[in-house]
Amino acid sequence: MMENPSYLSIRGLGKTFTAASGHRHVAVGDVDLSIGEHEFVSIIGRSGCGKSTILRMVAGLEPCEQGCIELDGRQVQGPAAERGLVFQEYALFPWRTVSQNIGFGLEIRNLPKVEIDSTVSKFVKLIGLNGFEKSLPWELSGGMRQRVAIATVLANNPKMLLMDEPFGALDAQTRLTMQIELSRIWMETRKSVLFITHSVEEAVYLSQRVVVMKARPGAIQEIVDIDLPFPRDIASRGFNDMRTKLLSMLLDPVTGTH
Ligand SMILES: Nc1ncnc2c1ncn2[C@@H]1O[C@H](COP(=O)(O)OP(=O)(O)OP(=O)(O)O)[C@@H](O)[C@H]1O
Numbered sequence: 001m002m003e004n005p006s007y008l009s010i011r012g013l014g015k016t017f018t019a020a021s022g023h024r025h026v027a028v029g030d031v032d033l034s035i036g037e038h039e040f041v042s043i044i045g046r047s048g049c050g051k052s053t054i055l056r057m058v059a060g061l062e063p064c065e066q067g068c069i070e071l072d073g074r075q076v077q078g079p080a081a082e083r084g085l086v087f088q089e090y091a092l093f094p095w096r097t098v099s100q101n102i103g104f105g106l107e108i109r110n111l112p113k114v115e116i117d118s119t120v121s122k123f124v125k126l127i128g129l130n131g132f133e134k135s136l137p138w139e140l141s142g143g144m145r146q147r148v149a150i151a152t153v154l155a156n157n158p159k160m161l162l163m164d165e166p167f168g169a170l171d172a173q174t175r176l177t178m179q180i181e182l183s184r185i186w187m188e189t190r191k192s193v194l195f196i197t198h199s200v201e202e203a204v205y206l207s208q209r210v211v212v213m214k215a216r217p218g219a220i221q222e223i224v225d226i227d228l229p230f231p232r233d234i235a236s237r238g239f240n241d242m243r244t245k246l247l248s249m250l251l252d253p254v255t256g257t258h
């Protein structure tokens with residue numbers, strides 16, 4: 001099902017930040033990564049290893065200092081709707097209803113109202129929020145708001161979803177529900193996803209490949225194939241083996257702790 005294995009192509013990516021003290025800090029050094037069309041890839045690694053910096057460059061929010069990023073054969077230059085972003089914070093308009101949030105991108109493209117309405121109802125259904133179309137974001141739970149955020153970017157028919165710890169602010173139970181939902185949505189839409197998480201379980205549950213990063217400079221330590229059938233069975237031996245393998249890769253070589 002993977003037509004183009006280099007749908008997203010990241011080559012020789014590097015980024016150095018200069019701190020207020022004048023100290024230069026290599027946040028990302030020489031990262032190469034390709035993500036296939038329809039593929040779900042996660043990045044894990046300790047805090048500060050450069051995960052968000054990479055995602056922000058793919059999003060076009062941060063210029064590439066070294067190297068280049070191409071999506072579907074075109075160089076990434078600045079943010080665009082073809083790369084749909086979902087962060088931990090809910091990026092919804094508080095004064096717009098669920099439907100109006102999901103339809104926003106279509107409205108600004110001046111699409112006909114019938115088309116907007118049918119796209120919105122398709123995505124309301126996909127995220128399981130039928131009956132909440134007229135609710136305002138503050139009337140929803142955190143998990144529901146994050147579903148709306150996902151539908152809002154999917155309604156623009158992006159080439160790719162970029163997700164930076166999207167479930168990081170949710171309680172443990174809601175987070176599990178959202179993992180199940182996202183995996184189901186991905187199986188239905190087969191959008192390419194680049195997903196950042198601190199949770200090894202979440203990465204194993206959702207991904208076809210997991211990129212393990214190391215810090216100073218931020219670089220790829222290893223890329224692990226998660227060759228398990230979808231939907232994933234968290235109680236299976238294979239799942240547990242993968243989790244153990246990834247956890248051991250994240251151990252600090254000096255202290256032996258995470
Ligand atoms: N705008 C910035 N200015 C200066 N330094 C920055 C900036 N953004 C990030 N950094 C530095 O770059 C490094 C990588 O940061 P980044 O946010 O990419 O890490 P991360 O892997 O996403 O961490 P976390 O898991 O905590 O979210 C860190 O050392 C951070 O201090």
Ligand SMILES: [Mg+2]
Nearest residue numbers: 051052053164
């Ligand atoms: Mg981050």
